[in-house]
Amino acid sequence: MKTKPKPWRALLGLLAACLLAAGAAPAAPADSDTVRIQVDAKAAGTPFPHFWEQMFGSGRATLSLRDDYRKDLAEVKQATGFGYVRFHGILDDDVGLFHLGKVDQVFYNAADQSAASDRPVYNFSYVDQIYDGLLERGVRPFVELGFMPQDLSSDPKALQDFSYHPNVAPPKDYALWDGMIRAFAQHLIARYGIDEVSKWYFEVWNEPNIGFWAGNPKMPTYYTLYDHTARALKSVSPRLRVGGPATAQAAEVADFLKHVHAANVPVDFVSTHVYGDDTADNVFHSSEKIPRKDMVCRAVDKVHREILASPYPKLPFFMSEFNASYANLPNVTDTVYMGPWLANTIRACAGKVDAMSYWSFSDVFEEQGVVRTPFYGGFGLIAERDIPKPAFNAFAMLHRLGDVRLPVSSDAALATRRADGSLVLALWNYAPPVGDTASYAVGQPKGETRHFELALSSLPANAKAQVWRLDETHGNVIAAFDRMGRPAFPSREQIRQLRAAGQMAAPEQLALHDGRLGLDIPPQGLVVVEVK
Numbered sequence: 001m002k003t004k005p006k007p008w009r010a011l012l013g014l015l016a017a018c019l020l021a022a023g024a025a026p027a028a029p030a031d032s033d034t035v036r037i038q039v040d041a042k043a044a045g046t047p048f049p050h051f052w053e054q055m056f057g058s059g060r061a062t063l064s065l066r067d068d069y070r071k072d073l074a075e076v077k078q079a080t081g082f083g084y085v086r087f088h089g090i091l092d093d094d095v096g097l098f099h100l101g102k103v104d105q106v107f108y109n110a111a112d113q114s115a116a117s118d119r120p121v122y123n124f125s126y127v128d129q130i131y132d133g134l135l136e137r138g139v140r141p142f143v144e145l146g147f148m149p150q151d152l153s154s155d156p157k158a159l160q161d162f163s164y165h166p167n168v169a170p171p172k173d174y175a176l177w178d179g180m181i182r183a184f185a186q187h188l189i190a191r192y193g194i195d196e197v198s199k200w201y202f203e204v205w206n207e208p209n210i211g212f213w214a215g216n217p218k219m220p221t222y223y224t225l226y227d228h229t230a231r232a233l234k235s236v237s238p239r240l241r242v243g244g245p246a247t248a249q250a251a252e253v254a255d256f257l258k259h260v261h262a263a264n265v266p267v268d269f270v271s272t273h274v275y276g277d278d279t280a281d282n283v284f285h286s287s288e289k290i291p292r293k294d295m296v297c298r299a300v301d302k303v304h305r306e307i308l309a310s311p312y313p314k315l316p317f318f319m320s321e322f323n324a325s326y327a328n329l330p331n332v333t334d335t336v337y338m339g340p341w342l343a344n345t346i347r348a349c350a351g352k353v354d355a356m357s358y359w360s361f362s363d364v365f366e367e368q369g370v371v372r373t374p375f376y377g378g379f380g381l382i383a384e385r386d387i388p389k390p391a392f393n394a395f396a397m398l399h400r401l402g403d404v405r406l407p408v409s410s411d412a413a414l415a416t417r418r419a420d421g422s423l424v425l426a427l428w429n430y431a432p433p434v435g436d437t438a439s440y441a442v443g444q445p446k447g448e449t450r451h452f453e454l455a456l457s458s459l460p461a462n463a464k465a466q467v468w469r470l471d472e473t474h475g476n477v478i479a480a481f482d483r484m485g486r487p488a489f490p491s492r493e494q495i496r497q498l499r500a501a502g503q504m505a506a507p508e509q510l511a512l513h514d515g516r517l518g519l520d521i522p523p524q525g526l527v528v529v530e531v532k
């Protein structure tokens with residue numbers, strides 16, 4: 001983007017010309033549009049585990065049986081190497097794990113046919129297919145224990161408003177609930193072995209502080225559920241890992257840890273959730289206006305400090321849901337905005353959280369019903385019909401970062417070193433979403449192109465750089481979708497074109513001059529530079 005020359009720039013240019021005439025080297029102008037990055041490739045660094053790509057969320061449990069879900073899972077696994085997936089509904093009736101009734105003679109001895117009609121019956125057919133499918137693709141379950149089977153619900157009418165209407169009431173009989181949890185854990189260990197299942201995580205419920213839990217009062221009744229569940233799991237094996245409170249809006253963590261300590265209930269990790277458009281009132285009980293780019297890591301810092309101040313200062317902390325928006329905003333989660341938003345989130349959250357689970361890896365997702373159009377502000381990295389979004393490319397690019405973080409004096413950059421000695425930098429030009437409303441808004445991101453000047457030292461004399469870009473003209477399927485007129489139901493040929501348009505742009509090969517490199521990054525642009 002071209003801009004009018006500023007008068008002070010003209011004066012600096014005149015001063016530089018005078019200095020050159022006098023035989024002196026000109027000083028670089030103090031240009032507010034230029035970001036200067038100095039990195040010593042051999043500097044001492046700090047550990048930088050890839051906490052942002054170890055786990056992803058996804059649509060409810062039964063969707064994992066679909067072929068397109070499994071294809072998307074494999075594609076994101078290849079791009080990020082992630083190891084865990086979390087979803088709702090493993091206890092829902094469409095999985096079929098639990099019901100009450102007479103024991104079926106096909107599965108049990110005839111002598112059992114006199115059993116009472118309220119005897120619990122367990123069916124692990126879909127459970128096995130779900131978890132087999134994950135493990136066969138190199139991904140383990142982060143098991144969210146929810147929601148309530150109808151036959152076990154204290155209120156069969158307590159249905160949440162997702163399209164599949166899970167039951168969110170407490171159990172009508174905790175002896176039946178405890179028995180189901182024990183039977184579930186015993187079956188998993190019998191099928192997969194304790195050495196495998198001990199690597200899983202068992203999270204009790206989902207967001208009990210809001211509309212996903214009908215207990216009253218909410219948190220005290222949730223603590224009862226947590227206590228029963230944790231003790232039931234540990235009675236099967238003390239090696240099983242259990243935690244919570246899985247709350248929305250980074251809430252209730254301090255009180256939860258006080259409760260489990262006072263009640264002497266097992267806890268192996270802390271989990272909670274936050275989104276970029278959660279409000280300061282809900283998260284911090286304040287009237288601040290916290291920008292979308294800062295909210296997630298402000299919440300991470302809050303919970304991190306609460307854990308440190310608790311009786312369990314070394315507990316692992318999992319932000320088991322996060323994203324820039326919970327509200328299906330097309331100009332947020334579908335666009336290149338996600339590149340700098342994600343990079344900045346990684347920068348600001350590093351060192352304060354063990355894993356963050358992006359919600360979600362795929363738009364094979366039906367909380368609002370059947371998907372009506374490929375780009376509606378869905379949470380996923382991959383749109384329906386296997387179309388990669390800009391967010392997918394952002395994750396793939398940032399996967400290239402090393403596992404040692406190097407010092408850099410900028411809030412628009414990350415500098416890292418890989419085990420092979422390669423230097424990898426992420427650079428970005430953050431700009432707010434266009435429109436930022438629930439409907440699609442046309443327009444260019446506000447802001448100016450920023451110039452980055454890199455000065456990289458301790459490199460071989462022949463070092464060269466590879467540069468990956470994500471912006472309006474690189475790796476951006478939305479530009480192609482706009483040119484098509486945003487069809488709700490693209491033709492097969494249009495789907496083929498969209499898949500091609502969504503691919504990550506090929507890297508540029510750039511020469512370094514005495515370790516120096518200049519790059520322009522447009523608003524909402526993300527760049528990853530790799531120097532081997």
